[in-house]
Amino acid sequence: MKRSFIREILEAIDEETISFAGGLPSEKLFPRDDLKVATLTALDNPKIYQYGISNGINELREQIASRYTKEGFPTTKDNILITTGSQQAMYILAKFFENKDITIEEPSYLGAMNIFRLNHLNMFGVKLEDDGINVEEFEKSFKETKLAYLIPDFQNPSATTYCDEKREEIAKIVKKYDGILIEDSPYSELFFDKKNIAISSKLPKNSFHLGSFSKTLVPSLRIGWIRADEELLKSLMIIKESIDLHSCGISQYILAEYLKDEEKYERHLQEIRDDYAKKANYFSEQLNKIMPEFKHQKPKGGMFLYGSFEEGIDTFALVQECLKKKVVFVPGNQFYIDKVPNPEIRFNYTHSNFEQIEKGIKLIKSCL
Numbered sequence: 523m524k525r526s527f528i529r530e531i532l533e534a535i536d537e538e539t540i541s542f543a544g545g546l547p548s549e550k551l552f553p554r555d556d557l558k559v560a561t562l563t564a565l566d567n568p569k570i571y572q573y574g575i576s577n578g579i580n581e582l583r584e585q586i587a588s589r590y591t592k593e594g595f596p597t598t599k600d601n602i603l604i605t606t607g608s609q610q611a612m613y614i615l616a617k618f619f620e621n622k623d624i625t626i627e628e629p630s631y632l633g634a635m636n637i638f639r640l641n642h643l644n645m646f647g648v649k650l651e652d653d654g655i656n657v658e659e660f661e662k663s664f665k666e667t668k669l670a671y672l673i674p675d676f677q678n679p680s681a682t683t684y685c686d687e688k689r690e691e692i693a694k695i696v697k698k699y700d701g702i703l704i705e706d707s708p709y710s711e712l713f714f715d716k717k718n719i720a721i722s723s724k725l726p727k728n729s730f731h732l733g734s735f736s737k738t739l740v741p742s743l744r745i746g747w748i749r750a751d752e753e754l755l756k757s758l759m760i761i762k763e764s765i766d767l768h769s770c771g772i773s774q775y776i777l778a779e780y781l782k783d784e785e786k787y788e789r790h791l792q793e794i795r796d797d798y799a800k801k802a803n804y805f806s807e808q809l810n811k812i813m814p815e816f817k818h819q820k821p822k823g824g825m826f827l828y829g830s831f832e833e834g835i836d837t838f839a840l841v842q843e844c845l846k847k848k849v850v851f852v853p854g855n856q857f858y859i860d861k862v863p864n865p866e867i868r869f870n871y872t873h874s875n876f877e878q879i880e881k882g883i884k885l886i887k888s889c890l
């Protein structure tokens with residue numbers, strides 16, 4: 523195993539460096555005042571200080587369940603397991619499926635691939651196309667692995683979102699082979715036009731749907747969850763209990779307090795979507811103007827813009843040069859099982875301001 527390139531680069535850079543590398547939400551959009559009020563109220567509750575149950579506090583599980591149900595995916599609190607970020611959700615699942623074969627998208631989320639390696643899962647990559655995974659290749663692989671890890675909404679790193687047809691087809695294939703889908707969806711609320719239907723909603727007995735408050739509220743609370751069939755969830759409890767007994771109670775009660783006002787949360791989500799949509803547009807425009815040789819699709823949501831130069835440009839070498847000029851991004855090879863250098867780049871556009879975006883792209887161009 524190797525450390526995550528992204529975490530290493532975040533440690534290496536200084537204040538002056540323009541970073542398009544980490545998947546950091548915009549700090550300006552953290553609802554600090556509302557969270558402060560929620561925290562003070564939550565701290566008055568004596569239960570906040572005590573050990574809690576392993577699957578998470580009832581209030582929060584009910585709130586999460588009710589959001590699923592409203593979206594047409596019937597869910598109760600018994601379908602929800604609170605985890606320490608969705609990163610832990612993945613760890614629990616990887617432990618549960620230790621040593622198994624798994625179908626993943628290529629490119630895929632670096633943090634998941636590292637967890638799979640750590641738990642000796644054998645990864646089989648299937649090419650991601652502009653409207654989702656290549657379905658034929660997916661079926662060929664899934665037939666063998668019977669387990670898949672997909673990020674169908676504004677994927678990290680590629681920003682790809684599956685079209686409705688591919689969502690249907692994937693669900694059919696998972697059912698046909700009676701396999702399991704792990705659907706990781708921390709970006710689903712960050713849509714610029716419309717919210718997509720979770721593939722898991724068509725597969726309630728054959729899926730684990732992962733969510734998180736890291737991208738919609740604040741990542742430091744470290745609260746995520748797994749939505750699954752009650753029986754399936756029970757089998758994960760032993761792993762969750764062994765890891766940390768339960769996720770931080772203080773974070774959970776603060777969140778439950780904050781989420782009591784649903785309209786306020788909705789307004790907050792809309793504010794993020796509007797801000798990120800503007801930044802995604804600006805980033806894309808500046809790329810087209812300053813570095814047109816970098817081909818990309820304008821994101822429809824999420825936090826990333828992904829694209830590629832022509833074959834022959836090694837973006838892993840490029841980022842080493844850019845680091846000297848104080849601008850960084852993540853080279854595409856990091857998102858592949860076999861990290862052979864390639865011409866792709868993932869840019870995070872949510873954390874920088876307009877001035878930094880323009881300056882950063884100009885600096886990259888000068889290193890090219």
Ligand code: PMP
Pocket residue numbers: 545606607608609610631633673678706708733734735736741744745746
């Ligand atoms: N899944 C994906 C696809 C992600 O991009 C991330 C964060 N980078 C996570 C899971 C983990 O998020 P968290 O643990 O903060 O919920």
